[in-house]
Amino acid sequence: MSLVIRNLQQVIPIRRMPLRRKMEIVRTILGVQKFDLGLICVDNKNIQHINKIYRKKDIPTDVLSFPFHENLKAGEFPQPDIRDDYNLGDIFLGVEYILQQCREKEDYYDILTVTATHGLCHLLGFTHHSEAEWQKMYLQEKQVLEELSRRTGARLQPLSRGLY
Numbered sequence: 001m002s003l004v005i006r007n008l009q010q011v012i013p014i015r016r017m018p019l020r021r022k023m024e025i026v027r028t029i030l031g032v033q034k035f036d037l038g039l040i041c042v043d044n045k046n047i048q049h050i051n052k053i054y055r056k057k058d059i060p061t062d063v064l065s066f067p068f069h070e071n072l073k074a075g076e077f078p079q080p081d082i083r084d085d086y087n088l089g090d091i092f093l094g095v096e097y098i099l100q101q102c103r104e105k106e107d108y109y110d111i112l113t114v115t116a117t118h119g120l121c122h123l124l125g126f127t128h129h130s131e132a133e134w135q136k137m138y139l140q141e142k143q144v145l146e147e148l149s150r151r152t153g154a155r156l157q158p159l160s161r162g163l164y
Helices: 016-030 044-055 095-101 108-123 131-152
Strands: 003-007 036-042 063-067 087-094
Touching: 003 016, 016 036, 016 108, 016 131, 036 044, 036 108, 044 063, 044 087, 044 095, 063 108, 087 095, 087 108, 095 108, 108 131
Parallel strands: 003 036, 036 087
Antiparallel strands: 063 087
8 A cells, every 4th residue: 555755844855765665665574565654754843742742742752653553462463344444554753853863974864764664663563661562662673674774785773772
């Protein structure tokens, strides 16, 4: 199904093709290419506003995920009954925040891909509220990013590598 990338900000120039290419591969690796997925790029002001409303945190952040199918267990795939339910949800990328967090030698589009992959894992039920949950999520991200790196020649590390 479709991968929709919307750029709702004007602070950071976004080239959608590099992100689209890598995220299509990520979707294939995870086996979720038959599901719709939205990636929405926003600036600090908007990601902070969304973060305040939904997480009660009045600060900008890198990624917020809003699953179409709630209450999935980690790694569980949705089992839709009708065509309209073949949707994973939306991932909001705080592209301005992500750029500010990039280290000097990091490729911005690689970090966007890693961040979007982290968000996609959240849509598939992975969380990092406890060390055990974090371990599952970290291993999933690591596996996906290692395969993506093998296919593209990049050297990508999980976003959640330093959470616990």
